[in-house]
Amino acid sequence: MTVAVRTRSSLRFRGRSFLALVLAPEPPLADWMAELDNLVGRSQGFFAGRAVILDVSALNLDKAGLTTLLSDLSTRGIRIMAIEGTEPASLGLGMPPAVNGGRDTDLAELLSSAERQKAGLKTEPRTAAPGSLMLENPVRSGQSIIFPQGDVTVLGSVASGAEVIAGGSIHIYGALRGRALAGSAGNAKARIFCQKLEAELLAIDGLYRTADDMDSQYRGRPAQIWLEGDVIRMAALG
Known part of the structure; x- marks a missing residue:
């Protein structure tokens, strides 16, 4: 009996670009959060299903402050996929990863x-x-x-x-x-x-x-x- 042996294909990597909505809080943070609440309250579902990156470059947050901000956004139904404007070492376990070098467009590509x-x-x-x-x-x-x-x-x-x-x-x-x-x-x-x-x-x-x-x-x-x-x-x- 002949047994067919299937050759394993080589590991393949692909590059793929996804553009995301960027939230960039500004000080004073309490005022910015109030404005965010205004938007979320009047336009329900605005952030639903959207990829969101948090740009904290305008804020001076330690790890505890960043954790609190992420929690506050989560309670508003905003899930952060990555954080920009901070060093990876400042991120704790379970936090979104750090990213940099993004291209300013604020848009996704046209739907296929x-x-x-x-x-x-x-x-x-x-x-x-x-x-x-x-x-x-x-x-x-x-x-x-x-x-x-x-x-x-x-x-x-x-x-x-x-x-x-x-x-x-x-x-x-x-x-x-x-x-x-x-x-x-x-x-x-x-x-x-x-x-x-x-x-x-x-x-x-x-x-x-x-x-x-x-x-x-x-x-x-x-x-x-x-x-x-x-x-x-x-x-x-x-």
């Missing part, structure tokens, strides 16, 4: 076709022009459209629980009921346009405004949103 199908986007997005993305279908609840290269145009609506993140401006030809984050690659000149403003959260270049912070006179109306200094401005269209 398989991920879009899993999320329910049956139609492939098509590029309208270099540096822009056009979506012919509505963005349904639970979907994330992430496009760091430039503008995003949605011909339909963005449902509650959905989000659109763009390196440039965001144009929505229907109702905006979910979250829209424009200029997220550091473009302070980006704007958000929609035909019906009912957003859960708006953000431009990292500055945000939740539904409770929005002027009620613009709710349900066509509107544009832009950044003026460190203040998010709104105006009705038409």
Whole structure:
């Protein structure tokens, strides 16, 4: 009887890049935590399922202080995958690992076709022009459209629980009921346009405004949103 011997394949290593959301606390820490609570309270699930890196370079924390901060974030449903801005020797057993050398983008890559199908986007997005993305279908609840290269145009609506993140401006030809984050690659000149403003959260270049912070006179109306200094401005269209 002949016995087939299967040769073991050689050990294989692959490089793979994952971009993550970075939380960078600033002193005084109590004020920063209060602002974080404000965001978490008004935009439930914002951090759910997200890879988060904690940048503590602006803080002077010992091991006990870092442990407390990680615990405080955990109670808010924020799980830290790695810590930046500290030496590995300052991390205790069971803490996330230290990382360094990250590239500033604040964005994940555009969803793959398989991920879009899993999320329910049956139609492939098509590029309208270099540096822009056009979506012919509505963005349904639970979907994330992430496009760091430039503008995003949605011909339909963005449902509650959905989000659109763009390196440039965001144009929505229907109702905006979910979250829209424009200029997220550091473009302070980006704007958000929609035909019906009912957003859960708006953000431009990292500055945000939740539904409770929005002027009620613009709710349900066509509107544009832009950044003026460190203040998010709104105006009705038409």
